[in-house]
Amino acid sequence: MTTTSADGRGMAALAALLADRTRASFCLALLDGRAWTAGELARSAGVAASTASDHLTRLVQGGLLVEERQGRHRYVRLAGPAVAQLIEDLAGHAPAPPAPPRTLRAASAGAALAYARTCYDHLAGRLGVLVHDALLDRGVLDRAGGLALTPAGVSWLAELGVPVEPLRAARRPLLRDCLDWTERRPHLAGALGAALCHRFLDLGWTARGTGRSIRLTPAGRPALAAVLGLDPADLAPPSRATGPARA
Amino acid sequence: MTTTSADGRGMAALAALLADRTRASFCLALLDGRAWTAGELARSAGVAASTASDHLTRLVQGGLLVEERQGRHRYVRLAGPAVAQLIEDLAGHAPAPPAPPRTLRAASAGAALAYARTCYDHLAGRLGVLVHDALLDRGVLDRAGGLALTPAGVSWLAELGVPVEPLRAARRPLLRDCLDWTERRPHLAGALGAALCHRFLDLGWTARGTGRSIRLTPAGRPALAAVLGLDPADLAPPSRATGPARA
DNA sequence: TGGACCGTCCGGTCCGGGCCGAACCGTCGC
DNA sequence: GCGACGGTTCGGCCCGGACCGGACGGTCCA
Incomplete structure (x- = not known):
């Protein structure tokens, strides 16, 4: 049987x-x-x-x-988000065969993606992880037993222009960890992750690059650093002159 | 590119x-x-x-x-649990083609599984969902923004003989929702879900049946009802004489 | 009303892989 | 020791399905 x-x-x-x-x-x-x-x-x-x-x-x-x-x-x-999550999970479990990019174009595109990109509808890459960590440091989020939003976090979000209540109504989980492919550490997913990503774009702090890549705008860098309590230098994008640039 | x-x-x-x-x-x-x-x-x-x-x-x-x-x-x-979660998610998304069981044996086995079973290493089925809901009602868990354990919940668990601290140390998430196949509502997974399931077995409140099925022991029914604040009748297992039993 | 373009439908080819039975190898028990 | 048993390896069969090119049917624009 x-x-x-x-x-x-x-x-x-x-x-x-x-x-x-x-x-x-x-x-x-x-x-x-x-x-x-x-x-x-x-x-x-x-x-x-x-x-x-x-x-x-x-x-x-x-x-x-x-x-x-x-x-x-x-x-x-x-x-929908559920499908996206499934794909992400599957891709995350998959053995990573990251054959390093050969051409210069591909390398710079790779660097841009590693810095910041969308993951379905939320923020990923180094920037995504930085935001995630800063939210924990600032007490917006708390992870004593699962990931949770603090009361202080609710008002912090309201000031930013992200009302939480409508998000709670959604059937989608409010907060979710999503393991970052490039950073190998969690970034913020779920309804709130999506809302934050959207809000940053709306505010003009970030902008869409080619494909999935996201870049931080000149105005966005100090603004984001301020609300996250970071030094703007921490948000530095990948410099073009990094590494042994064609000798 | x-x-x-x-x-x-x-x-x-x-x-x-x-x-x-x-x-x-x-x-x-x-x-x-x-x-x-x-x-x-x-x-x-x-x-x-x-x-x-x-x-x-x-x-x-x-x-x-x-x-x-x-x-x-x-x-x-x-x-590991990560693989189990992946399988669960995949199975959960899959179109459910539940061709109803034909034989009486299969039907009763199906009823037993629907009542309580293990889902990898935690409790699932009607009993699993009941426990999940009761923990929310009793204030052990809270789902204002993600699923979280309350301070009261920590001591409730300690009384039950489930120390939480060691679980936090594990790399596995402490709390996780897992959509129940039969009930179509969440039950409790994650490290805590596994620990609770294990503890119930240790206490002799539940016991393993055939395959993945779990049954509530005579001693376990009032005991579990007491700690969960339920009427023992709510925990009733499927009665054998349910439905139009052969004319 | 053409022509460019996007997408779909229809053979046809080809490779991967799922399955089995039979032979074989190791472990266990008498 | 010998047989029983669990598991593996090998060869071969066969089906599903991934792919393409070419013909076709729409939509949009001049």
């Missing part, structure tokens, strides 16, 4: 969707939380349009992606 | 391990947290021993399982 209906059929089917290199790279690309067209994804993964179309159909039918048709374009995005 | 080294290769490889019905059923079986022999798993999945052997080798090499050889037996178990 061990082989009941609860055998691995459903789970295997779901995993199979992610067990293909091309589909996995689609999902990873979509972790930026935005909608991509089929063609963009095809080019990013290096496959023919027909192949990509097929994969997208399967991912949508499997419930991992949702699509939206506009004219001759087919936009797809992740079906 | 989108196709950097961080393409889906690693993630696809990991997902591929779980994308097979047989391997998935192995992992689901191992969710009980105990070590199984290769033969047991082969029989439970309905495949030849040679097939199972092959699958196990791959799962071990992939880091999802760890093995321990004893004489002519090969014991395997999940590599």
